[in-house]
Amino acid sequence: MTAIPEYAAVADTSVDEAVARLVEEFRPRLRPQVIGTVVASCRRDLSGVPVTALPEMVERLARTRLESVG
Secondary structure, three states: OOOOOHHHHHHHHHHHHHHHHHHHHHOOOOOHHHHHHHHHHHHHHOOOOOOOOHHHHHHHHHHHHHHHHO
16 A cells, blocks of 8 residues: 655645635635535646645635636
């Protein structure tokens, strides 16, 4: 079994926290499932970003994309 590197787990935890914040921000306009899908897509699109910057960059990109649709 392959262990997930600690830095990846920290980044993914931060991304989960970003989803929670964005759900609160966009709840009246968009379903939580849509927000989670957009954040997951942003996470994949930013896979080359340094791990320390990833949570902030994912949240910013997701917010921009969500604002354009909702």
